[in-house]
Amino acid sequence: xxxxxxxxxxxxxxxxxxxxxxxxxxxxxxxxxxxxxxxxxxxxxxxxxxxxxxxxxxxxxxxxxxxxxxxxxxxxxxxxxxxxxxxxxxxxxxxxxxxxxxxxxxxxxxxxxxxxxxxxxxxxxxxxxxxxxxxxxxxxxxxxxxxxxxxxxxxxxxxxxxxxxxxxxxxxxxxxxxxxxxxxxxxxxxxxxxxxxxxxxxxxxxxxxxxxxxxxxxxxxxxxxxxxxxxxxxxxxxxxxxxxxxxxxxxxxxxxxxxxxxxxxxxxxxxxxxxxxxxxxxxxxxxxxxxxxxxxxxxxxxxxxxxxxx
Ligand code: ADP
Numbered sequence: 001x002x003x004x005x006x007x008x009x010x011x012x013x014x015x016x017x018x019x020x021x022x023x024x025x026x027x028x029x030x031x032x033x034x035x036x037x038x039x040x041x042x043x044x045x046x047x048x049x050x051x052x053x054x055x056x057x058x059x060x061x062x063x064x065x066x067x068x069x070x071x072x073x074x075x076x077x078x079x080x081x082x083x084x085x086x087x088x089x090x091x092x093x094x095x096x097x098x099x100x101x102x103x104x105x106x107x108x109x110x111x112x113x114x115x116x117x118x119x120x121x122x123x124x125x126x127x128x129x130x131x132x133x134x135x136x137x138x139x140x141x142x143x144x145x146x147x148x149x150x151x152x153x154x155x156x157x158x159x160x161x162x163x164x165x166x167x168x169x170x171x172x173x174x175x176x177x178x179x180x181x182x183x184x185x186x187x188x189x190x191x192x193x194x195x196x197x198x199x200x201x202x203x204x205x206x207x208x209x210x211x212x213x214x215x216x217x218x219x220x221x222x223x224x225x226x227x228x229x230x231x232x233x234x235x236x237x238x239x240x241x242x243x244x245x246x247x248x249x250x251x252x253x254x255x256x257x258x259x260x261x262x263x264x265x266x267x268x269x270x271x272x273x274x275x276x277x278x279x280x281x282x283x284x285x286x287x288x289x290x291x292x293x294x295x296x297x298x299x300x301x302x303x304x305x306x307x308x309x310x
Contacts, residue, residue: 001025001243004068006073008032008105011115013041014232023053024240026133029060062102068110070239071103076116088117100129111277114139119172120253124266124305127255131143135278141253141268142168143234152209167251170267170297181287245275254278260295265302
């Protein structure tokens with residue numbers, strides 16, 4: 001499988017590295033405004049291949065993206081300490097006006113996987129600029145938030161994270177919604193599992209988990225300036241789901257015709273990912289409180305997207 005990555009900074013190069021370690025891509029092309037950086041990253045990652053899988057990793061221009069099954073869009077400005085993801089919006093919109101036509105000219109059949117923040121709005125911009133069919137453009141959305149939610153619930157319950165099913169929906173950012181009423185283990189709502197196991201999910205436990213999920217990126221940025229390992233691995237996991245046509249259920253961000261009465265908004269919902277990108281979207285069953293929270297998140301994203309004139 002050939003994978004193109006535009007933006008060879010921390011996130012793009014870590015995604016390439018994860019793809020090599022997982023043996024998902026046979027051919028990886030890194031494109032960056034900073035050609036010297038792309039070349040250096042490609043060589044460094046290529047040197048890992050003898051310890052992993054046979055992958056060809058190289059730097060190139062947009063023409064070298066030809067034949068890519070997936071192009072990961074990880075270019076743009078990095079989030080600075082104190083920045084909200086929406087602060088990045090204006091800076092990144094300009095970048096994608098240049099990148100999207102160049103990618104489409106050379107890889108017209110690729111699935112576009114957006115990683116740049118604010119990921120929901122950038123995904124919306126890329127979808128609007130590309131005019132590709134729905135599903136062919138989507139963003140990493142809340143995959144990490146959901147992974148963290150699952151991990152923290154699993155830890156609280158004393159159950160393997162793979163046995164806990166839980167999603168964070170809406171914006172990848174401050175307004176995100178932890179879908180507590182839909183979280184299950186063994187097909188049983190987590191609150192009930194918690195009671196059965198004598199580890200109740202009381203108000204305090206819930207708010208600790210909520211805070212930990214919602215503030216995770218801020219804490220990492222405070223400590224090391226940016227985040228890249230988690231998202232790099234997550235992007236590689238999404239690419240594998242496309243490559244193997246897994247029909248994997250993930251909370252990824254895509255244009256949504258109608259959610260909570262808001263039309264054409266790009267946000268995360270549980271979606272089936274396989275060959276061709278997002279294949280289906282599930283409609284969650286929310287509590288009243290979750291309905292209201294998701295509506296707030298959708299409205300905020302709709303307003304942010306509307307503020308960008310393309
Ligand atoms: P992150 O932490 O999100 O990966 P970085 O700043 O490390 O952020 O990486 C972003 C990369 O995007 C940089 O290497 C930068 O050169 C690249 N970039 C910025 N604008 C463009 C563009 N128009 N085309 C291609 N690459 C770009």
